Amino acid sequence: MLNYSQGTGLLENWLISEMEFSPDTLGKCEAIMYLGNGYMGLRSATEEPYIQEKRNLFVSGTFNKAEENEVTELPNLADITRIDIRVDGEKFSLEIGKTKQYLRQLNLKTAELYRTFYWTSPQGKELKFKFRRFVSLDNLHIIGMKMSIESTSHPVQISFDSGINAQMTNSGSQHFIEGERRIFDKKFIQLIQTTNESNIDMVINTAHDLSINGQLVNANPTMNMGRRKVWLTYDVELKPHDKLEMEKITTVFTSRDKEFDTNEYSLQSLREHSLNVLKESFEIGYDRLFECHKQAWQSKVWSNYDFEINSDNSFDELAIRFSIYHLTVMTPAHDDRMGIGAKALSGEGYKGHSFWDTEIFILPFFVYSNPQIAKSLLTYRYHGLVGARKKAMDNGFKGAMYPWEMAWPSDGEVTPIYGDVDVVTGEQMKIWSGFIEQHISADIAFAVYQYYQVTNDQDFMDNYGYEMVFDTARFWASRLEWDEGKQRYHINNVIGPDEYKEHVNNNAFTNYMAYFNMKLAINYYYILANKNPRLLEELNARINIKEAIQEIHTKVEQIYLPNPRNEDLVIPQDDTYLQLKEIDLTKYKQQESVRTIYKDYNAEQINTIQVTKQADTLLLFYLLEQTFLHDDNRFQDKVKRANFHYYEPRTLHDSSLSLATHAILANDIGEHDLAYSLFKEACEIDLGPNMNTSDDGVHAAAIGGVWKAAVFGFAGVRQIDGELHINPNLPKHWHSMKFTIHWHGQPVTLFITQSTLTVKVSNKQQLSFEVFGKRFKCSDSITLAIK
Structure with missing residues (x-):
């Protein structure tokens, strides 16, 4: 039995307690x-x-x-x-x-x-x-x-x-x-x-x-x-x-x-x-x-x-502290040759391998809170270019095709080939992710972009970042497939973030992220051509970027990017998702443990149903709204709202990565009670009463997602193409929230109540930021009314 109320005084909301011994449920506490x-x-x-x-x-x-x-x-x-x-x-x-x-x-x-x-x-x-x-x-x-x-x-x-x-x-x-x-x-x-x-x-x-x-x-x-x-x-x-x-x-x-x-x-x-x-x-x-x-x-x-929450539910503050604790103990900050495993260092699950979990769900904490560690984690991916280039070459592509699962940087792809039992055939199911889940290359490019926009770390870009973006863009340019009939480039036979849909064509997330990756490479190429031609020549000698940029430039505008449907503004998750049959998902939405759908269907059958494992198309809104694509009409608020209401009921959150994204978007569209409910559910992946959820180890990405949901969701902190936005909307039972982020090399402390936002800069350097559409500047401290 777990208890979170044992702490009093200076230890209030600091203690995770097990109050009874049970030899049958050892794994939970061993891990958390x-x-x-x-x-x-x-x-x-x-x-x-x-x-x-x-x-x-x-x-x-x-x-x-x-x-x-x-x-x-x-x-x-x-x-x-x-x-x-x-x-x-x-x-x-x-x-x-x-x-x-x-x-x-x-x-x-x-x-x-x-x-x-x-x-x-x-x-x-x-x-x-x-x-x-x-x-x-x-x-x-x-x-x-x-x-x-x-x-x-x-x-x-x-x-x-x-x-x-x-x-x-x-x-x-x-x-x-x-x-x-x-x-x-x-x-x-x-x-x-x-x-x-x-x-x-x-x-x-x-x-x-x-x-x-x-x-x-x-x-x-x-x-x-x-x-x-x-x-x-x-x-x-x-x-x-x-x-x-x-x-x-x-x-x-x-x-x-x-x-x-x-x-x-x-x-x-x-x-x-x-x-x-x-x-x-x-x-x-x-x-x-x-x-x-x-x-x-x-x-x-x-x-x-410096993170504090004053909530009527003390569990909220403890959950954030639990998140920060684990983000600290899981991260090899001492060595940039090492990444973070999907189960951290708490269990044998996923064999210690690094996934896209790091860049999309864990790295943001360090980008905003400890940029030096964020730089180390991204440098790990730079060292991994060796394995990424080998994977691209082995698959007949150019550039850097990052492994779905990465271990030592030079190891290349290390995803197992076979996994769980097929409930229909009794055979082992093939794990296709290592072969066709390819969006990770663009996810890493996005992480480089996000880090640069928040930190202004030019040294990292010169030594590592530009090369990573250019070489992943080279991969996408070689990966695109021309459809003669439709006169456009497709990306066929992939798995998107929704791993319940295998061998799909034109997964919206993959296509849009590849498009972003290639556009980013073009932007960076011309910046270097104008401002640092010497560095561009050095990069060209290594990866022949001058020739590649012509191919990238030619192909990028011809990538098929699924548009919102006229009738309901829903962006198709892939070419066939919206035509798949629908079933009653109630029992799976109410499940006490994940992946219970596999007790009734095998992977091939799930592929034919409108059911989503985790945030897929919805994740695009959260990511691309932070980029130079933020004004794209395909991502305006009414489209975001329509897609949320379509995909959320169909998403089982069978991946621990999913809930945080849905919590952030729910808050964005004004579904505040739902946003908190999803946040609390994310916290309970490891901290909930189910004593078997963490046997194989903690859920590292979900732990990062808890911090994200609080900071990017309730506090409304976002970088949008290099500009700091703060649009707070705290849960109604949160009286205040305080934490420190780093923006362009300067610590910035935010104190948020239900009616005010106080911004305090540490180094007296002028900070420019936007709150609910209004621009402000601050060189010391400023308090703003927000409601």
């Missing part, structure tokens, strides 16, 4: 309470083991292919969290004995996991357990754990095993060859793992300290080694009211770390360095390490983003 710092993510499994647990430790960028017939994925590193506890020689488990006052809690403010309970053994002895854990944001390589066991009634013998367990797999796939294990001085444990295909070394070190009633004890542990495992066994006796405390400090380093990923790399130097860091950290101890970690969260995250 996972700890991380972008370098690594540690799933929050309990210390004592259970059958249905999933223990995961991932380090960003360490991709490996376990077998030739599998795709590359983030390997599950050795586990350091499991502690096998015995009470009077009997295994400790919450499935036996009696438990009371159980509480497991993630403190979003301090990024610490806390668990406590009273447990009475089958022999009637009562013990009080406390566990604490953090993954440091101050030192990215450190994991801290702390355990206390207090005997409240009887003398008791406590024994426990703790160390490093490399007997881990990715759902059965083993990624590592067995490495060396060693125990130094009966205290410092070291284990080495090396991936069997990518040849990445992982060095994990750990050490323990024990005390009873605050006094350090020399427990003289027994040293143990097994296959892929090394551990220490401790035995202590507790008298009534004695308290045993154990601290466990762990360090994790890999040969993929930038400081070691050099020609001079040696495993020995990595081993020595990592062990030295452990020894230094161990001397500092849990409490001081945690204090540094806590201060890092305050300075780097909460003070920096």
Whole structure:
């Protein structure tokens, strides 16, 4: 049972709490309470083991292919969290004995996991357990754990095993060859793992300290080694009211770390360095390490983003904080060679691969809140041009055709070929996304454009951005197919964002985004020709853009762009969608879990029904209204409204990406109650009462979407072709909202109430912005009436 009201005072709306233990629903809290710092993510499994647990430790960028017939994925590193506890020689488990006052809690403010309970053994002895854990944001390589066991009634013998367990797999796939294990001085444990295909070394070190009633004890542990495992066994006796405390400090380093990923790399130097860091950290101890970690969260995250909501429903503010917490722990801000996985670093779902989720749903948070991190994430895509060009060439195209799923930048396409069962044939369904879901190339170009418009980062454009836009435009120019009869270019046989429609022609989202991508390339080409011809010559030497721009220029105006229908202003999602049969979707719209339609239909049958998995055509309005196409009559308000009312009832939101877009558009068209309802539903994807939604990991894009729905929806913040617009319309039960964005290099704090908007600039640089059609300028602070 989850509870969000345990926080009071300074911790109000900061605590995610589990109030009862259930061995049948472990995955939810393991995922939503996972700890991380972008370098690594540690799933929050309990210390004592259970059958249905999933223990995961991932380090960003360490991709490996376990077998030739599998795709590359983030390997599950050795586990350091499991502690096998015995009470009077009997295994400790919450499935036996009696438990009371159980509480497991993630403190979003301090990024610490806390668990406590009273447990009475089958022999009637009562013990009080406390566990604490953090993954440091101050030192990215450190994991801290702390355990206390207090005997409240009887003398008791406590024994426990703790160390490093490399007997881990990715759902059965083993990624590592067995490495060396060693125990130094009966205290410092070291284990080495090396991936069997990518040849990445992982060095994990750990050490323990024990005390009873605050006094350090020399427990003289027994040293143990097994296959892929090394551990220490401790035995202590507790008298009534004695308290045993154990601290466990762990360090994790890999040969993929930038400081070691050099020609001079040696495993020995990595081993020595990592062990030295452990020894230094161990001397500092849990409490001081945690204090540094806590201060890092305050300075780097909460003070920096400065987000507050005063709502009658306190869940709203907690959900935003949950979003910001996870956006922080999922993002490898330390290394621009790494992206964000669809399940972040919280589970094995989607194998750690990056999708368009990053650019459309996650990146906007960083573009507006932390541009340096946004730049790093886009640079990851620049490094990925190697794989994108290879995919284009392999498919007979030019330029850069970005992988639908991307891992290490040079890996290229890594989407699995087969997935779920076909309910009709019993066979595995083919995953077509890696072959024909191609809009991601234009999505990345849009992300480059959005970043540039908000930040004015010319250095990024000169070094990375222009080349990405030009090469994706080259791809689209080569991808277009000429229809002789209709005298226009089509894009046939694709999947749009609505993955319930495969092998369609002229998906509106794909066609319009390709058109935008090509027009953007033309705009940038002539800007460089006039302002930086030297850079243009350098780019031309690399990708022959001068010749390509002629082809782009010739073809772009002949792309078929579906127009709103005369009778109802609906833009056809693709060539056939509006002619497909309609069925009663009520039971699927009211489903408690996603994708229940697959219990009744297979993919081929769903392809024949007017049903949409997620925002598709509607997403165009949100994206292209931010561009130089914002005045296009095809995207005017009445068209947006007509399309929303047509597609929303047909959209099942079976992708977690979908709800945020619909919430933003609902607010735009004045459907404010519906907008909040969709926002709350998006928040509940991971935070809702359904205890099985997050078993495979959190929904990273939805988490980014929660922030988007609040800032772009309710606060009405948009960049529209380089101009800042702020059109607030808060939910009626939100009294105020405060947050900080960055605009053209300057922090800007917005404070919004039901009747006023206050804009405060930090650097005293003049800010120009528009509110409900009126232009304003501000060099300090200004308060405007908005209702």
